Amino acid sequence: MGILSGRKNKKYSYEPRYYKNKDKEGNPFEIKHKFDDQRSTIHTRGLKTKFNNALRDYKEGTDLMARKRIYIIATILILIFLWLIDFDLSIFSI
Numbered sequence: 001m002g003i004l005s006g007r008k009n010k011k012y013s014y015e016p017r018y019y020k021n022k023d024k025e026g027n028p029f030e031i032k033h034k035f036d037d038q039r040s041t042i043h044t045r046g047l048k049t050k051f052n053n054a055l056r057d058y059k060e061g062t063d064l065m066a067r068k069r070i071y072i073i074a075t076i077l078i079l080i081f082l083w084l085i086d087f088d089l090s091i092f093s094i
Contacts, residue, residue, distance in 0.1 A: 044050050
């Protein structure tokens, strides 16, 4: 230990606990969403292209029963919100 030489940091080889192999999983430190590989709107550029891809995915991916369920749930939530803010629905009647 010389006076002019500084102290060196300890070196160790760190491997994450559940790291499998680079060939199987890829980089263990890469932060990636679970469904990025299935989405077509992730790696596109431009707002119009993303919007068109999202509409195409919605039209192709959902069936009629799922759409009905979404509309029913949205209607119920809107009615609950209107009830909470004490909105008078009688203005729509003649």
